[in-house]
Amino acid sequence: MASDSDPRPLEIGDVDRAARVFARAFAWHEPWGDWAMPDPSDREERIYARFRSDLLERFIPFGECWTIDAGTATTMWIPPAVPQLASRRSEADYASYGAVAGEMRAGDALIASLKPETAHWYLDTIATDPDLHGRGLGGRLLDHDLAIRDAAGHACALDTHTPENIGFYERRGFEVIGSGPLGEGIDVYMMYRPSQSRP
Structure with a gap:
C-alpha cells in the first residue's frame, strides 16, 4: 500500500500546497x-x-507532475x-514582470536556443519545501521520475x-551542454541526460 512518502502523480487537491512550496522555494531560496x-x-x-495557474491550466492537463507527501516535493515535466x-x-x-520583462523574454529565448534538438522530456521545475531541505x-x-x-x-x-x-543533477547523469547570461547577475545552465536504459 502506497504512503504519502511514496512518489505519486500530483492531483488537483495537491495544487495549493505544491504551489505554496514552489513560491517559498523560488521567492527566498533561489537567485531567480x-x-x-x-x-x-x-x-x-x-x-x-503563477505556479498555481501553471499547474491547473497547463501541467496537470498536458504535462506530467509527480509529488511526495501531497506537494512537499514536486516535479513538473514537459513531454516531447x-x-x-x-x-x-x-x-x-511577461507584462507582469515589469522592468525585467525584456530580460525575461530574452532569457526565455536563450533557454530555447540552448535546448537539445533531440526529442526529450524537459524537467521544467522541481522544488522541495525549504523547511525539509537535506x-x-x-x-x-x-x-523515481528518471527511472520512468x-x-x-x-x-x-x-x-x-x-x-x-549542478552537482545534484550531475550525480544523476546530467551534463552541462550550454550556458549564458539570463539577466544581470544571473546565468542559466542547460543540462542534458541521455536515456540510461539498458538493452
Whole structure:
C-alpha cells in the first residue's frame, strides 16, 4: 500500500500546497526570485499565483507532475512535442514582470536556443519545501521520475540558474551542454541526460 512518502502523480487537491512550496522555494531560496521580482513585498504571492495557474491550466492537463507527501516535493515535466506547453510564458506573464520583462523574454529565448534538438522530456521545475531541505525528498522524487524515463528509453533535459545545483543533477547523469547570461547577475545552465536504459 502506497504512503504519502511514496512518489505519486500530483492531483488537483495537491495544487495549493505544491504551489505554496514552489513560491517559498523560488521567492527566498533561489537567485531567480531576487532577479525576476526585485520587490520582495508581494514576491511570494506572485510566484504562488503563477505556479498555481501553471499547474491547473497547463501541467496537470498536458504535462506530467509527480509529488511526495501531497506537494512537499514536486516535479513538473514537459513531454516531447506538446504544443500547449511549447511557450514558456504568455504575453500577460511577461507584462507582469515589469522592468525585467525584456530580460525575461530574452532569457526565455536563450533557454530555447540552448535546448537539445533531440526529442526529450524537459524537467521544467522541481522544488522541495525549504523547511525539509537535506532530507533527500527532492533527490528521491527525481530518481523515481528518471527511472520512468529510462524505462521508456527517453532522454531528459533541464535548465538551472543555481550553480550549486549542478552537482545534484550531475550525480544523476546530467551534463552541462550550454550556458549564458539570463539577466544581470544571473546565468542559466542547460543540462542534458541521455536515456540510461539498458538493452
